Amino acid sequence: MNNEDKYLKAIRILKGHRPVLTNKEKLTDDIMKRIGDSSEKSSLLEKSVNHLFRWVDIYWLRGAMAVAAAFFAGLFIIQQLVITNRLNNLEDQLVKTINTINGHDPDPGMMQRVFMNMIMTEEDSIKVSKSDLEALLNSYLEMQKKYEVDRLNIVPEKYMRYRIRKNPKESTNDDES
Amino acid sequence: MNDEEESKDIVQESFISVWNKIGKFNIGGNFSNWLYRIIVNKCYDSLRRKKRVTMIYPDDNNWVLPYLLSDNNPETEINNEETGKIIQLLTNRLSAKQKVVFILSELEGLSHDDISEITGMAKTTVKSNLNHARRNIGKKITKYT
Numbered sequence: 323m324n325n326e327d328k329y330l331k332a333i334r335i336l337k338g339h340r341p342v343l344t345n346k347e348k349l350t351d352d353i354m355k356r357i358g359d360s361s362e363k364s365s366l367l368e369k370s371v372n373h374l375f376r377w378v379d380i381y382w383l384r385g386a387m388a389v390a391a392a393f394f395a396g397l398f399i400i401q402q403l404v405i406t407n408r409l410n411n412l413e414d415q416l417v418k419t420i421n422t423i424n425g426h427d428p429d430p431g432m433m434q435r436v437f438m439n440m441i442m443t444e445e446d447s448i449k450v451s452k453s454d455l456e457a458l459l460n461s462y463l464e465m466q467k468k469y470e471v472d473r474l475n476i477v478p479e480k481y482m483r484y485r486i487r488k489n490p491k492e493s494t495n496d497d498e499s
Numbered sequence: 500m501n502d503e504e505e506s507k508d509i510v511q512e513s514f515i516s517v518w519n520k521i522g523k524f525n526i527g528g529n530f531s532n533w534l535y536r537i538i539v540n541k542c543y544d545s546l547r548r549k550k551r552v553t554m555i556y557p558d559d560n561n562w563v564l565p566y567l568l569s570d571n572n573p574e575t576e577i578n579n580e581e582t583g584k585i586i587q588l589l590t591n592r593l594s595a596k597q598k599v600v601f602i603l604s605e606l607e608g609l610s611h612d613d614i615s616e617i618t619g620m621a622k623t624t625v626k627s628n629l630n631h632a633r634r635n636i637g638k639k640i641t642k643y644t
Contacts (some may be wrong), residue, residue: 328640329633333605336586349507353514360515417602 500542501587511543516541535609535617539599546595588643589636600625601632 343349377383411484500506516537524533577585586606590598599618603609604625611629615622 325637325641329637332585332589332636332640335577336582336606339582341579341582344579349510354512356511356515357518360519421607 500545501583501591505545505632509538509545513538513541518566529613529616532613532616536619537608537611539603539617542599543595582630589639590632593632593635594628596620596624597628597632597635599626601636604629605633 500509504620513534517534525529586602590601593601594616600614600620603614603617604611609617611622611625614620614625620627620628
């Protein structure tokens with residue numbers, strides 16, 4: 323008998339001798355018992371879920387809950403918009419403050435507040451009228467503008483003097499031409 | 500599974516799954532293949548659990564094969580235990596997939612299409628696993644007879 327025959331014989335014998343289930347009744351009983359237990363468990367779960375969500379069946383309550391949900395969703399959106407708007411304002415104010423501190427494009431209202439903070443302390447406070455403060459601010463701003471103009475005028479003059487010192491001939495030629 | 504008690508547990512769990520999932524069964528489908536699929540999956544689960552403990556391949560049943568395949572004993576009568584031992588001896592070095600394919604094809608007589616549907620393997624994979632299993636079992640038979 324070659325290997326192929328032996329293999330086929332072994333398979334034939336195994337196929338011809340299917341395992342016989344011993345104690346079939348016990349296995350059936352066990353299965354039925356476990357199925358009973360599992361269906362009991364699932365029915366308990368089902369009961370508790372039904373009990374918890376029984377209110378869903380009440381039509382008006384369901385409608386009211388839907389309306390409430392929509393209201394809260396709307397409220398949430400509005401709240402988000404308001405918060406965003408406030409943040410934008412705050413950012414604008416911050417930019418203005420920084421500009422004021424750096425001296426670019428000063429905002430008189432902001433300057434006024436900064437001045438007030440600078441000149442007033444808790445221990446030693448003074449009273450300044452709003453008109454005086456505005457006059458002071460205006461004169462300060464005017465002075466700053468004047469300073470800027472003067473600065474621009476002074477620089478070319480200095481430059482010219484420097485060039486004349488360095489090369490007097492060239493500057494004379496320039497003048498002649 | 501190489502363990503009668505575990506096999507009985509798998510049978511129980513399989514029937515409970517059938518009971519719980521019968522609603523999901525497609526009426527036009529093949530019930531037998533569906534049942535086989537549940538059982539095969541339960542066997543895989545059990546093997547996975549078993550793998551975590553220890554896998555023992557007892558090789559002490561090699562007396563069964565010569566006795567079974569001897570020429571002077573054509574009307575061999577074997578009992579459950581011996582059948583189990585022979586299957587165990589022949590398949591103990593096979594992978595789980597090869598074992599499933601071998602049992603479904605050679606012992607249960609299912610077609611490659613059915614095995615493919617039950618195990619979820621491609622037909623070519625089924626064929627290659629079966630060839631590998633046959634070669635391995637052929638070697639075993641040569642070794643022990």
